[in-house]
Amino acid sequence: MFSIGELSRRTNVKVPTIRYYEESGLLDAPERTEGNQRRYDAVGLERLSFIKHARDLGFSIEAIAALIDLQGHPDRSCAEANDIATAQLSDVRAKIKRLRALEKELARISKGCDGDGVTEDCYVLASLSDHGLCEREH
């Protein structure tokens, strides 16, 4: 049995975030001391580690709630878990694609200015004013 601060230290999840997860329904409300302080056990620690890892991989709170729900039904098909992971992967890939397009344009834009001129002639400002200078869509 350990306090919320101890749980925080063991998982690298901040105390207010742990309370937020409880309020959001991701974490079960733990036991309390007589003085109303939360006390966790190994199950709580494992659960929070799962949540932390999933958040680090970019899953939304909603997706994590669904995954936790699945975990609670060990004999159900895991198709939905697979769907959630696949959707997350697609999402990440879409973000990468978009960011790569931005990277190309930004590299071009920042290369066009050495920071030595005046703003009137600045290629950064000119580029932002005119998408026609961009080499592709973004």
Add this chain to the structure above:
Amino acid sequence: MFSIGELSRRTNVKVPTIRYYEESGLLDAPERTEGNQRRYDAVGLERLSFIKHARDLGFSIEAIAALIDLQGHPDRSCAEANDIATAQLSDVRAKIKRLRALEKELARISKGCDGDGVTEDCYVLASLSDHGLCEREH
């Protein structure tokens, strides 16, 4: 002179977003009709196009405000504009790097599950429970 709806159509920025930009100080408050409706001119259109383009490239409202301020002083050095663009490029690159690490782990995780088993044996759920299965940090 045209309405906010017309400005919205020409820039592909939604009407409430235009009002939000005005409230945030990015757009000057335009003239109003006797009945209190906003009326824009070419200058407003140009300004909003600039903002839209910068937002599409991922610049924050705050950065855009700084860039607009620089635009208003044509004879000042453009070093700051260059700094802002460079910082944005670094930011995008850092995001790409992180997302690529996530992509690798997520690809491994979702490949390890074909969605045919039960959740008890699911590699997706096992991987989320145990960061030790990950091949690298993320």
Add this chain to the structure above:
DNA sequence: ATACGATCTCTAGTGACTAGAGGTTCAAGA
């Protein structure tokens, strides 16, 4: 017994919008 760090609840703020309520104005057609 006292001190003091940790914990409690509650409210509000972040960024960049988006949605909705309830009311007013504009412009086109009759």
Add this chain to the structure above:
DNA sequence: TCTTGAACCTCTAGTCACTAGAGATCGTAT
């Protein structure tokens, strides 16, 4: 000129995943 209805107005609240702070209480070590 009148009427209709789309477009406009302001204001509040909601989104996501936290983060910050106030003010009060608790737990534990000395």
